[in-house]
Amino acid sequence: MPEPLLEVKDLHVHFPTDDGLVKAVDGISYSIQPGETLGIVGESGSGKSVSSLTVMGLVTRKQADISGDVVFEGQELLDLPADEMRKIRGAKISMIFQDPMTSLHPYYRVGDQIAEAILQHRDVSKKEAFAQAVEMLDRVRIAQPKDRARQYPHEFSGGMRQRAMIAMALSLNPDLLIADEPTTALDVTVQAQILELIGTLKHEFNAAVIIITHDLGVVAEHCDNIAVMYAGKIAEYGRTDDIYYRPHHPYTWGLLQSIPRLGEVTERLTPIPGLPPSLIHVPSGCAFNPRCAYAFDRCRKDVPELLPIDGHHASACHLSLADKDRILQEEVLVDR
Amino acid sequence: MSVEVNERGVEPDTPRGEPLVKLIGIKKYFPITQGILIQHRIGNVHAVDGVDLEVYPGETVGLVGETGCGKSTLARVVMRLYDATEGQLLFDGQDITHTRGKELRELRRDMQMVFQDPYASLNPRSPVGAIIAEPFRLHKTVPKDKVKGEVQQLMELVGLNPEHYNRYPHEFSGGQRQRIGVARSLALRPKLIVCDEPVSALDVSVQAQILNLLEDLQNEFKLTILFIAHDLSVVQHVSDRVAVMYLGKIVETGVGEVLYAQPRHPYTGALLSAVPVPDPSKAREKRRIILEGDVPSPIDPPPGCRFHPRCPRTQAMAREQGLKDDQGVARRYVPRCYEEEPILELQPAGQLAACHFPLDRPIMPAEPQPAAEAVVEPEPESPA
Secondary structure (H helix, E strand, O other), X not given: OOOOOEEEEEEEEEEEEOOEEEEEEEEEEEEEOOOOEEEEEOOOOOOHHHHHHHHOOOOOOOOOEEXXXXXXXXXXXXXXXXXXXXHXXXXXXXXXXXXXOOOOOOOOOHHHHHHHHHHHHOOOOHHHHHHHHHHHHHHOOOOOXXXXXXXXXXXXXXXXXXXXXHHHHXXXXXXXXXXXXXXXXXXXXXXXXXXXXXXXXXXXXXXXXXXXXXXXXXXXXXXXXXXXXXXXXXXXXXXXHHHHHOOOOHHHHHHHHHOOOOOOOOOOOOOOOOOOOOOOOOOOOOOOHHHOOOOOHHHHHOOOOOEEEEOOEEEOOOOXXXXXXXXXXXXXXXXX | OOOOOOOOOOOOOOOOOOOOEXXXXXXXXXXXXEOOOOOEEEEEEEEEEEEEEEEOOOOXXXXXXXXXXXXXXXXXXXXXXXXXXXXXXXXXXXXXXXXXXXXXXXXXXXXXXXOOOOOXXXXXXXXXXXXXXXXXXXXXXXXXXXXXXXXXXXXXXXXXXXXXXXXXXXXXXXXXXXXXXXXXXXXXXXXXXXXXXXXXXXXXXXXHHHHHHHHHHHHHHOOEEEEEOOOHHHHHHHOOEEEEEEOOEEEEEEEHHHHHHOOOOHHHHHHHHHOOOOOHHHXXXXXXXXXXXXXXXXXXXXXXXOOHHHOXXXXXXXXXXXXXXXOOOEOOOOHHXXXXXXXXXXXXXOOEEOOOOOOOOOOOOOOOOOOOOOXXXXXXXXXX
């Protein structure tokens, strides 16, 4: 196995608030290889965004109690001083945010905003940086990039703004691109354009990508590996096909069953009962136990560990493999 | 998947009684004005531009389309929140296009709306009980001393704890708020409910709860639902019939499963192809149609077929046939597509589509016949 590009080990991010300790991320570990696409799926409040913001150094020890390790290219990021981190952020790890409307500055020309990122990290003149920005706009397939670079964000459509964000994120040829809900604010046809673009650029730039999303469709189409998060923990991790065809965690079963599927006549959806828990009062034992139909005594007491099932595939659940097989057979939970 | 065409929703002439809602050539233009003292009308936003649609009692009709296609405007025209610029709107056989005042208010008892954003559509300063009781206060269908009991019954019906009568909206989660919105819309026992993106702000696991709730209520109260969403899989799940809108027009309409299996309009095909499929092997097999560009401005919609500037089919045909204009420059589109506006026509599979050169191949892989369960999956492809 080659050296992983990024390795997150037992990461905890807890925010002290007046109401209590918010355990946004509560012990997650994963690693990502160069060129890999990892999908992190979860509902709102599952900690999927906070974990990546921590990797980016955008949640720091000033705001939260952080423990664990984030090792990027052999270097521990959590202990890095701010100015060192600034050299990595943007240049080696960069991020695309959900809302392209608010993440571009409305007062500055799009080209200048992209050039600014280049100027921060490279020893080039303003003119060269701007030329590079124009070239990047061209690479994200924006027509007439020269004219577009001189326009302001409000003159761009939603999809084009997201393209500009991608141009900015890739302008320094990062090794890792984190896309936090990159298409949630966009129409499906534009979403397809953007995801396709991220896919091709990933190969062009040979970058690893983390896609954070709540959409099980997006990860199915674009990711090699998937981590399913629930209440600050990874409930299940595996190859895309493992997660969809051989899921091992009741939460994953619930998620897969609760979505309507195109072209399939389901008389009735099977929702997961109840609501995602508050991260201040996480249920004892397995956080999913109050919503889980198969919970037994142990689930209410012990926190399950993320244990490997076979090689790559791991799940955090107390149910034995035999029990799961029986459930899957009896209830025909998954359709294939 | 069964492609038993036309069991419920044959187009266009299965006898299903009188439609509850009938739209005839509905147009809604918003004026664009310029000038400070004297306002000149310099153009129109053609939000809805000639829509015919019938909704029959007890059925769910889904409207899908991208942002700016006019689906929400159409819903508001149906609700009489906007006045149609042109066309006729019939409700229960009665022309309500120009109904006003007291009559309109009475009409509203029969049609209610559930909104997209459960955070913005509930008054934050009003307790939930009062929010749900608001229709009773306005329409006085229930005597004052019985309102509380009635409200609590509604809360129970939509799966809320009736004891939370005095709580405020911020004390509820997104899904619960949407239940409050549904309870409010049901208070007057309407015939029609218009749902404008009712689940798009919700988490997936909660989304299914609300979709099931709507289904149960529809069965219990024989509701007719006009369901608007941008998510094709949600729309197809809840709807008996689906209408696909593009730039103010319906381009294809029919039974959801038929549109899925045999889409005829290239736009329907592109939408289908764009929906991410939560099934990796199906996702690998499906045809990918990536549309270029964004939806054109509805201020000055393209001539002929509105979809032609983005249509991959007319572009491919023009290329294959080597079409050239008078100067010998290669044409990008087949001339018929920008010269002649297509009308909705009956297609072999039973849907209506407005296209000169409809699609002849499905987009999604054919559904495997339900075989034995344990299917050995191929090893996942390693990334290139």
